[in-house]
Amino acid sequence: MKVEHLDGVTFGSVVTEIDLETLNNEEWDELYELWIERALLIFPEAFLSPEGQDEFAKRFGDLEFPRAALSNIGKDGKVHHQDDDEVVKSLRGNEGWHHDSTYMPVQAKGAVFTAEIVPSSGAATGWADMRAAYDELDPEIRDRISNLNAYHSLYYSQGRAGNLPDKQNDDGTYNLYGYHDMEVSLRPLVKVHPVTGRPNLLIGRHAHDIVGMGQEESTKLLDDLNDWACQAPRTYHHQWTVGDAVVWDNRRLQHRGTPFDMTEPRRMWHTRIAGEPSSELAINHQDDAIPSDLVERHPTGTWAC
Numbered sequence: 213m214k215v216e217h218l219d220g221v222t223f224g225s226v227v228t229e230i231d232l233e234t235l236n237n238e239e240w241d242e243l244y245e246l247w248i249e250r251a252l253l254i255f256p257e258a259f260l261s262p263e264g265q266d267e268f269a270k271r272f273g274d275l276e277f278p279r280a281a282l283s284n285i286g287k288d289g290k291v292h293h294q295d296d297d298e299v300v301k302s303l304r305g306n307e308g309w310h311h312d313s314t315y316m317p318v319q320a321k322g323a324v325f326t327a328e329i330v331p332s333s334g335a336a337t338g339w340a341d342m343r344a345a346y347d348e349l350d351p352e353i354r355d356r357i358s359n360l361n362a363y364h365s366l367y368y369s370q371g372r373a374g375n376l377p378d379k380q381n382d383d384g385t386y387n388l389y390g391y392h393d394m395e396v397s398l399r400p401l402v403k404v405h406p407v408t409g410r411p412n413l414l415i416g417r418h419a420h421d422i423v424g425m426g427q428e429e430s431t432k433l434l435d436d437l438n439d440w441a442c443q444a445p446r447t448y449h450h451q452w453t454v455g456d457a458v459v460w461d462n463r464r465l466q467h468r469g470t471p472f473d474m475t476e477p478r479r480m481w482h483t484r485i486a487g488e489p490s491s492e493l494a495i496n497h498q499d500d501a502i503p504s505d506l507v508e509r510h511p512t513g514t515w516a517c
């Protein structure tokens with residue numbers, strides 16, 4: 213196994229000379245420790261099989277959901293590109309910085325992401341290091357936010373961006389993953405990583421309405437934190453090559469998609485690693501369970517992140 217740390221950023225490593233589908237115990241232990249240390253591992257042209265992608269993800273924990281397409285290509289082969297298209301709306305929403313599944317009762321631990329079809333330009337995926345952002349905060353701001361909590365909602369983030377679906381279900385939800393009718397998840401602005409014990413910011417596009425703060429003040433604080441946190445050298449954007457695979461720590465890193473010409477097809481595959489309730493359960497969901505039908509609520513060809 214060969215490891216090269218990303219230059220000029222606070223996280224991330226490129227790993228080569230390794231077969232992710234035939235890892236022995238020693239290789240896995242080394243890889244896991246590297247993941248905890250670096251938060252993002254990139255495997256150029258790994259060409260994971262569908263089964264291999266899910267099995268690799270399972271090494272990190274249970275799955276929130278198995279390998280699913282994140283794509284503008286429908287099951288019928290149609291390339292979705294119109295701005296008012298439901299698939300396009302979901303993909304556009306993912307262009308905002310976020311942690312996966314903070315709008316669910318249990319935040320995701322991480323994800324394995326692979327590239328099958330990439331457009332001729334654009335469509336990089338970015339990650340931002342929220343541990344480094346917390347470490348570098350002005351002490352006064354750090355003190356101000358240390359005990360603050362904010363709600364996280366996909367309705368909020370997609371609505372604010374103008375990307376809510378057009379058709380509601382009878383219960384006021386939508387037939388897409390993440391649009392649930394449970395209590396809106398409440399999470400701290402400062403999260404302690406369950407393995408390293410180090411704090412990081414927990415913010416992103418899904419966060420809103422800080423408890424005890426007016427809406428205008430809350431929105432400004434969250435926007436200011438996001439804008440400041442997601443800057444170099446705390447960010448890295450990966451330009452995909454067919455066959456590339458990555459795995460990231462969703463507890464520490466935010467991520468986002470970036471624009472591309474949606475008249476061109478793009479198909480990525482996303483396996484989401486479930487968070488452990490002991491550390492990832494929302495403050496106000498201590499006694500809740502996730503309804504089993506939620507993993508079926510997704511549009512053709514894409515998932516909300």
